Amino acid sequence: MTNDNRTFEARLDKLAEVAVRVGLGAVKGQEVVMTAPLDAVPLARRITHHAYKAGATIVTILYTDDATTLERFATASDESFDKATAWLYDGMAAAFRSGAARLAIVGENPSLLAGQDPAKVARANRARSAAYRPALDLIARSAINWTIVSAATPAWARTVFPDLPEAEAVARLWDAIFAASRVDTPDPIEGWAEHNRALAVRTGILNEKRYAALRFTGPGTDLEVGLCDGHRWAGGAGKAENGITYNANIPTEEVFTTPHRARVNGHVAATKPLSYQGTLIQDIRVRFEGGAIVEAHASSGEDVLRKVLEIDEGSCRLGEVALVPHASPISLSGLLFFNTLYDENAASHIALGQAYAKTVEGGGEMTPEQQIAAGINSSLIHIDWMIGSGEVDVDGVRQDGSVEPVMRKGAWV
């Protein structure tokens, strides 16, 4: 499963090319603002190459370092945890407003902050979320082309392959990333074009159906998820306000839309553990009434789960529902990644918290009050949470209440 250096370098280069040409779509005349973990330097450098090759003016890499993050929690004074680097996030927002594209390499240690004071973690996250909001709003409404891609860092690889020696774990995780990102095919760019066409066919079919709701049934699950009136299904390539067609996630397998924040009822059992801020929440079982979670259990991490549900008025309601076939390449790998970019593309899922207004007709132009009235949820958080598997069926509920199958045992009907 490990690869000789030449092959690895070639595949890494292909991943970088996919990140730029498929993920960002085009960068000619644009700055590129990249964030990356220090362990992702080789990928960041190859992405820099492909961005300049595609005509980027300046590529800036902002590196994050788990060691200095831990140093803060170990050493900083208490007042630190209500602060954030507003100047840096404002600077990123200014870059986006002046036309920069945004690329994020992710590969964090999923349990980096597991041993830290949860109150400090929550305060630091809240301060960061508030400071990052202006930049995030530009990304969330697709003002610019943006993408997220993963790098196999040692800490992440150890979590996915706890029984393997580190070097082998890293190599195995790279193999999984390359495969899921369609880098191992003879023509990755054409492979992505084909994949985007298939996702567009699927969203086209679902958009014609105009279902009132989706119903999930399976072991421990009988859940009806009402959809917003005028909801639109999205998936694969999208178009940013700057006119550039891009893929926000590399890889991506989901089609998704906006559930109605007050029309979710029934109970559901998670099909994978959820890694949230370094805490593993296992065997989640919750019950919804009128859109809100009214009962929540977990075999571990139940306290953290309850805290999440209390963050704000929207954090116990749904902001996304997404369908992913159980036979998706990431799912077939059989791996649990503890990384949302991967796990959410391995199973149908719902997300607690903030909704995408763009997947409701006219949603982007509504005031916040109009969005709530239309059923579009609002929250500081957006946490994807896997409820699909090879044992889960999905039905579409028509406006007249009649029902038809959408997925059987995790496969499209």
Place this chain on the structure above:
Amino acid sequence: MTNDNRTFEARLDKLAEVAVRVGLGAVKGQEVVMTAPLDAVPLARRITHHAYKAGATIVTILYTDDATTLERFATASDESFDKATAWLYDGMAAAFRSGAARLAIVGENPSLLAGQDPAKVARANRARSAAYRPALDLIARSAINWTIVSAATPAWARTVFPDLPEAEAVARLWDAIFAASRVDTPDPIEGWAEHNRALAVRTGILNEKRYAALRFTGPGTDLEVGLCDGHRWAGGAGKAENGITYNANIPTEEVFTTPHRARVNGHVAATKPLSYQGTLIQDIRVRFEGGAIVEAHASSGEDVLRKVLEIDEGSCRLGEVALVPHASPISLSGLLFFNTLYDENAASHIALGQAYAKTVEGGGEMTPEQQIAAGINSSLIHIDWMIGSGEVDVDGVRQDGSVEPVMRKGAWV
């Protein structure tokens, strides 16, 4: 000359402590904005530790990467070279205005851009200088506490020790950095306090003299450098506008003041090669008339030197004159560092270009026009340039034209 790991780690930690406690002076309640080469990660992490320990709220490290800089020159389109990341420099200026301290780790490859198109290098530098100006102005007028410290990177170490294997070169360069930064003494913090006291005694003596000019004589050199009326000598610790006492350079051996931009006459021969933007300029000999260089020669890099002198009206005039004893610890190392932070603290020097207005009484409050009228030079550049050695004498010229010795053969009289 190499050190076992434990000793190296302990000395690196001491250097980090000196950078924070002596360099920045105090950081309680401040953000710290750090820039560092990727090869300086271990030092950046230790500095982060000491900054948090001293009460910093958030430490942000902006890493630079020689590889991506070269990638830009190798691959980017022509339009790239007139662009700069204004959003990032504006963000840094915003951080300084909101009270952040500034720490720079330097250790660049002195000849990184030697093989690149000089026109592109000049354009990129000009764009960067213009974008960085608001942040630099805050640093130049000491609005905040700031400091520069060095890390021994492989590329720099290879330049200083071209005949040694890389690992040994890096270890030797670290030894030189630790020694020059007073890290190897039993109590570095007290050692710095004592050194700052000695520099204050020296500036006190020179300030009482109120010389009209300094005269440098030695092999190839007979130069009179007129000083501004109301000039002040500075050196070692200074006080920022935010009230914090800090040391802008670790190490520092110089005392310096502001020459009069129109009162420099005679000829001078450089005593060390000058590394400018990756070009080595050797055996510089120039002649001044009325403050301006009217004749310039070099045995190599003469074209680049001439280009520097033509950058703007102030780039062929002096902005700084500094005295450093030939017996300074850095000078005694016998090494040529190709790094201004080190070489300028090994020999008396002059600087082409921008002057420090603060070393003239009332200079900081003058308009740009008033500064020029007072003889305070202005330019986009500031290039320190070594003219002292064990063979150079310095005399002080009193207001009445009489003369007294200041240094003999590079030593204080």
